[in-house]
Amino acid sequence: MAGSSLHMLFTKLSLVLSLLWSANFGLWHEPSSSSSRLGIYPPTCKRIECPSYDVIEVGDGYEIRSYNSSAWMSTSPIQDISIVEATRTGFLQLFNYIQGKNKYGEKIEMTGPVITEVSPSDGPFCESSFTVSFYVPKENQANPPPAEGLHVQRWKQTYAAVRQFSGFVTDSNVGEEAAALEASLAGTTWATAIQKSHDADATSVYTVAQYNSPFEFDHRVNEIWMLFDNLT
Template structure:
């Protein structure tokens, strides 16, 4: 698990370099809220979990996203329209409370009309959205996200965005 934590830290550092100007247009990019960490169980080495860290680009860069320097090995992730179920929680997002909150969201979904809509074909099991700086101690806001499949007719509107 420690090597996965190092990987996430390394990826976060590369994202930090990117927003500080390590991109082909040398643009400094305002860090948006939230930082999203998506977990894919069994996709890592020896069937461990793989993690993808993303942040949304500000509106200013949506039409023409800056390209990261090649050595950063970052890929843009243009999101297509999708719906998510969300559970909000406070404190620091740590493995113990993330798993607990993801379980509560799954239980809540299983008892709702959305139960059959959980995206079982999604490559991501769940994502964690963190809205605060790591230096903020009190009043922290986090969310667990799970993709659900619903049509536009059932309230899922299209809103394409680009993230790194």
């Protein structure tokens, strides 16, 4: 029991350090691959709980997944010009939450990935809006402890177009990877489904999923998600 507790504490601290590392040393990263990587199961999900999904299609530069209904604990929108800084800010709120800073004083197991929904700004020097979320473990899904400044998002069955990329997430590579995913989907029924699921003003919204600790320099797995509600 003691060994298991120490392992979970190490995992939690690793994820905290990962985001701090990215914020402070963003230039020191493994370059993202020039083409999408598909079908790599994130190593973190062999150690901690991650949401399950079914793969519907593997295309040229993308993967289509189906996620079952689930609950996510989310921050309020964070205004910033940097996804690295915004994710760090949001994750520290969520880390305090799982350490017991919630209405029930309950400690909650760490899960993966940490996701950041990005609503891009209209210009390169304008603030974007970021919402950082934590997948609620199965044992807490029915009744996640409430907490000030956080809210529960309840997903219905949700579909995602996914692009994987390596290295550390930085302010420079996320936009490139999101654009590459959008380009790979162009002309497909999935692009139409994504467009139908978003308001006209929010078609550029995407989500960044981060899995790894900073101590894993090889075989890093990050993902861009474009979420949609229906297959048609």
